Amino acid sequence: MTLAEKILAAHCGKDRVSPGQFISAKVDVVLSNDITAPIAIREFKKIGVKKVFDPAKVIMVADHFVPNKDIHSAEQAKILREFSREQGSIFFEVGQMGIEHVLLPEQGLVVPGDVIVGADSHTCTYGAVGAFATGMGSTDIASAMATGEIWMKVPPTIKFVYHGKAPKWVTGKDFILHTIGDIGVDGALYSAMEFTGPAIDKLSMDGRFTMSNMAIEAGAKAGLFRVDNKTEAYLQNRAKRPYTVYEADKDAEYAQVIEYDASKIEPQVAFPHLPSNTKPISKVGDIKIDQSVIGSCTNGRIQDLKIAADILQWQRVHKDVRCIIIPGTQDVYLEALRAGYIETFIRAGAVVSTPTCGPCLGGYMGILAEGEKCISTTNRNFVGRMGSTKSEVYLSNPAVAAASAILGRIANPEDIKE
Amino acid sequence: MKLSGKVFKYGANVDTDAIIPARYLNVSDPDELAKHCMEDIDTEFVSKVSKDDIIVATTNFGCGSSREHAPLAIKTVGVSCVVAKSFARIFMRNAINIGLPLLESAEAVDDTDAGDVLEVELESGKIVNTTKNQTFTAKAYPEFMLELIEAGGLVEYTKRKISAKG
Numbered sequence: 334m335t336l337a338e339k340i341l342a343a344h345c346g347k348d349r350v351s352p353g354q355f356i357s358a359k360v361d362v363v364l365s366n367d368i369t370a371p372i373a374i375r376e377f378k379k380i381g382v383k384k385v386f387d388p389a390k391v392i393m394v395a396d397h398f399v400p401n402k403d404i405h406s407a408e409q410a411k412i413l414r415e416f417s418r419e420q421g422s423i424f425f426e427v428g429q430m431g432i433e434h435v436l437l438p439e440q441g442l443v444v445p446g447d448v449i450v451g452a453d454s455h456t457c458t459y460g461a462v463g464a465f466a467t468g469m470g471s472t473d474i475a476s477a478m479a480t481g482e483i484w485m486k487v488p489p490t491i492k493f494v495y496h497g498k499a500p501k502w503v504t505g506k507d508f509i510l511h512t513i514g515d516i517g518v519d520g521a522l523y524s525a526m527e528f529t530g531p532a533i534d535k536l537s538m539d540g541r542f543t544m545s546n547m548a549i550e551a552g553a554k555a556g557l558f559r560v561d562n563k564t565e566a567y568l569q570n571r572a573k574r575p576y577t578v579y580e581a582d583k584d585a586e587y588a589q590v591i592e593y594d595a596s597k598i599e600p601q602v603a604f605p606h607l608p609s610n611t612k613p614i615s616k617v618g619d620i621k622i623d624q625s626v627i628g629s630c631t632n633g634r635i636q637d638l639k640i641a642a643d644i645l646q647w648q649r650v651h652k653d654v655r656c657i658i659i660p661g662t663q664d665v666y667l668e669a670l671r672a673g674y675i676e677t678f679i680r681a682g683a684v685v686s687t688p689t690c691g692p693c694l695g696g697y698m699g700i701l702a703e704g705e706k707c708i709s710t711t712n713r714n715f716v717g718r719m720g721s722t723k724s725e726v727y728l729s730n731p732a733v734a735a736a737s738a739i740l741g742r743i744a745n746p747e748d749i750k751e
Numbered sequence: 752m753k754l755s756g757k758v759f760k761y762g763a764n765v766d767t768d769a770i771i772p773a774r775y776l777n778v779s780d781p782d783e784l785a786k787h788c789m790e791d792i793d794t795e796f797v798s799k800v801s802k803d804d805i806i807v808a809t810t811n812f813g814c815g816s817s818r819e820h821a822p823l824a825i826k827t828v829g830v831s832c833v834v835a836k837s838f839a840r841i842f843m844r845n846a847i848n849i850g851l852p853l854l855e856s857a858e859a860v861d862d863t864d865a866g867d868v869l870e871v872e873l874e875s876g877k878i879v880n881t882t883k884n885q886t887f888t889a890k891a892y893p894e895f896m897l898e899l900i901e902a903g904g905l906v907e908y909t910k911r912k913i914s915a916k917g
Binding site for chain 2: 355368369372375376379380381382395398402403406407409418436451452453456468469470471472473476477479480484486518519522523549552554607614618694695713715717718722
């Protein structure tokens with residue numbers, strides 16, 4: 334069995350599962366946010382049970398429009414707060430909250446071997462710690478909150494092998510953008526992606542979170558990594574529960590094996606309006622930008638901010654560019670503050686925001702006007718994603734986004750003169 | 752159940768931001784959401800759509816966010832079903848959970864144009880294009896999903912499961 338199959342089999346009390354099989358899996362964490370939880374709570378009440386199956390396993394994070402951007406958002410966040418209080422379940426209040434998919438791993442709430450369902454498509458992020466994590470809608474989450482179980486079709490697994498050594502400036506973001514550019518936005522539809530190979534062994538945990546995070550942008554149900562020394566080191570003093578490490582069998586059956594030479598991958602830029610519309614940085618051409626966003630559940634971790642700070646140090650953001658930097662959680666913010674990154678950003682002329690999903694989905698904190706172009710370390714560049722339907726979003730890693738902020742055009746970090 | 756309506760046709764990768772832009776997600780009232788359905792790719796959709804009309808699209812319909820607001824907006828605006836070559840995974844779950852029928856048929860999509868009238872029999876998956884006088888058969892649902900559909904969606908299915916456990 335593959336890693337995904339091993340975890341799912343263990344959660345439905347079977348020795349073996351195979352792709353296509355319908356199962357009812359026990360869940361370890363049920364997540365929702367300020368957009369999806371209000372509907373989940375409404376549907377939960379229709380089911381007619383009084384209490385969630387286990388309050389310690391039900392987590393709500395208000396992060397999309399919080400701190401409340403308007404009265405409607407305030408009403409939605411209030412629904413989560415009141416439900417969580419009544420149920421005794423976990424809720425992260427402003428001051429403790431962060432972007433859910435940066436926050437939950439950081440707080441050790443998701444661990445290897447878990448089955449995690451979340452009413453947010455980027456729930457697949459937790460595959461980076463060797464969990465089977467997948468996004469669903471609000472009604473699925475309502476049912477999981479009531480029963481502690483979820484129906485699932487066991488997905489086939491596609492194995493991705495990254496050979497060689499990544500060049501300078503090439504990160505997990507570039508691996509995953511390159512992969513989506515290769516297989517397309519439905520290239521892994523309904524499948525689990527398993528990321529392996531020598532270049533993956535060398536990849537940092539933050540880089541792995543970025544890759545798992547964007548598995549959904551290839552249509553995948555989950556994106557998993559095997560647990561290694563890096564995972565164990567990350568989990569030490571963090572994991573809130575004991576966990577089981579599963580390994581793919583040597584003779585596991587994969588629907589497909591796709592191999593890449595990491596040494597040939599350049600920093601990638603996904604052009605409007607699909608994450609699969611990628612070009613290597615050397616082929617981008619001259620594209621002036623109005624805004625650069627560094628943050629999100631994809632790239633709002635400390636390593637991402639370090640890369641941005643290293644490039645922005647002693648530099649100035651271009652006079653025609655708004656550079657918006659958003660640490661993913663309070664802890665990331667504090668660590669960046671102590672390391673001096675925040676001062677670097679502010680001296681360079683960037684703004685630094687409290688954790689929020691804000692601009693990524695065109696919520697607030699950086700909406701684009703008609704005709705504007707934005708380079709962003711986020712995950713989607715659909716029409717109207719960040720504002721006007723006539724604006725454009727280009728996706729990249731934090732180094733490219735920081736270099737672009739300085740030069741006013743989409744730029745290779747190599748172009749920054751020290 | 753037989754559904755019949757005129758066709759609104761779209762291309763590949765119609766994402767959930769196109770179906771219901773995130774700027775409207777600070778509310779979850781279905782009628783409010785329906786007012787903005789498809790707004791970012793078809794500004795005239797809401798004014799032109801009538802009850803029971805059918806959306807036809809090519810591949811990966813509903814990709815992107817997990818927002819259930821997307822199928823909810825489509826259902827509430829009056830659309831009776833969506834026919835596509837393929838659906839994004841989360842959108843498919845959401846639609847079935849809330850009772851918006853989806854049908855997969857590449858042939859029906861290729862041979863159907865905007866404004867055609869389709870008749871759809873959900874049980875058999877038969878799709879008839881009455882404008883062009885052509886008949887197609889959609890991919891059958893797996894048995895488990897039929898159970899869900901027959902129960903009337905996931906809330907009803909879960910209620911039954913809980914009461915069966917006593």
